[in-house]
Amino acid sequence: MKVLAAMSGGVDSAVAAARAAEAGHDVVGVHMALSRSRAQTRSGSRGCCTVEDASDARRAAERIGIPYYVWDLSEDFHDLVIADFLSEYAAGRTPNPCVRCNERIKFASLLERARLLGFDAVCTGHYARIGNAGPDGSPSLHRARNLPKDQSYVLAVMGPEATARAVFPLGEDEDKQAVRDEARARGLGVSTKPDSYDICFVADGDTRGFLERNLGAAPGEIVDADGTVLGEHAGTHGFTIGQRKGLGLQRPAPDGAPRYVLDVRPDTRQVVVGPSELLSRAELTARDLVAFEPISPGRRVLAQIRAHGEALPGVVESVPGDGPAGRAESELLRVRLDAPVRGVAPGQTLVLYDGDRVLASATLERRA
Structure with missing residues (x-):
């Protein structure tokens, strides 16, 4: 299989690319240049996809023995992620830029370019698993074995079509330290590199200041x-x-x-x-439903509203298209939680699970 390995410059994506190559795939490494300004180069563990990371990714690709390229996706990133982030905050909502980046950059812009170039799949260092659900063998997205590192929440928005063309070699790993040890054993210089955190395009970590500078x-x-x-x-x-x-x-x-x-x-x-x-509310309403399988009212689910939050039990009350034509209920996903949850904000991502399997992703609306 011809695989495009997205290499961020971190340890996870480097090991994922190495495993894909070792499995016999025809692997090409690519680093996504997302920043318009070299000033966003970071030190330590803040951010990702910067000039510093591009150099780390190149050295890892050379060590693995695969071709390596840098693709400039900074315009797409600005227009589809940063501009969305600003407009959502300006509208009083609370977006998750990592969800938008995975949806619109890593599994839209990148995947489309990979398809046009003849690649069969995109490989990343995300912690999630892909399986098959239903008699038709359609792809299903599952939580990673390493639950503290699980990233299925931010990947759920990619939907079944993109999932079918994704490869997550780290999904079965239960220990991040084992991944670092493997990187060290493979001679990858990123084995001790700290994890990235915070919002990558807010170089100094001051989100409020970033919003004030851009929104006035x-x-x-x-x-x-x-x-x-x-x-x-x-x-x-x-x-x-x-x-x-x-x-x-x-x-x-x-x-x-x-x-x-x-x-x-x-x-x-x-x-x-x-x-x-x-702050507490028990009913969640959401728009822009992306479903991995049909969901019907009355179905018991686990609902998660934060990337590292708890998945809470509840029941689906309505789905888009379920209500009579012209009624708001027919346009929204509604979930009734067994117990109220605090701090539900419009713009947050709602992900529904059945056990460890992702059922759907949607964007929370304001209070019903």
Whole structure:
């Protein structure tokens, strides 16, 4: 099989490429240059896909003995990931840029280029597993054996078609240290390289500052659930539902309890705050459903709303197309949780599981 190995410059993608080559595939390594500016070169463990990482990926490819190229996807990355990130925050939502990157760059732009060049599959260092579900042998996406490193949540949006052309050689590994030991044994210089973290295009890790620089100031009011003005803010894009720190309030709540962001309203420039008990909700509504298999109302599922959050039991109440024509219910996925969860924010990704198998991905809407 002709395989394009996406090499980020980290240990996981290097070992994945090495395993693909060792398995007898015709492997070509490619590094995605996503940054428009060399200033985004990082040191240590912050970020990914930078100039520094390109050099690390090249050395790994040379060691493995596979051809290596750098593809400039910076325009796609800016237009499909960074611009989306900014517009979502400007609209009062809380996006996950890693989900968008996997969907639109690694398994859309990259996969399409690979297909046009005659590659059969794209190989990455993600921690997830691919299996077959149903009598038709359609591809299914599963959690990795290494649950703390599992990335099925951010991969779920790729859907069954892209999954059918993906290879995840690390999905069966239960220990990250074993992957590092293998890299060392293979002579890959990235064996001790720290994991990347935070948002890769926010080089200094200051997400709020990044939003302020790009979206500008838009002062407004901080109010309680009754509309009483408690303070001011420089822009609603600096807040997300469930946030407690950085509210800048001088007046404590009457009972002394901490306040949390309950809602973000860019149209009126208001940030609504209140007690933690008002954060909880049991019904999740979501749009843009990507399903791996048909889902019917009444099905028991596990619902996850954060990349490293807990999957919570619940039941599907409706799916797009389930309600009468013209009703909102027919356009949204609705899931009723067995117990309320705190801090549900529009823009977050909702992933449904059956055990360790991904059923679907969707984007959370505002409160029902």
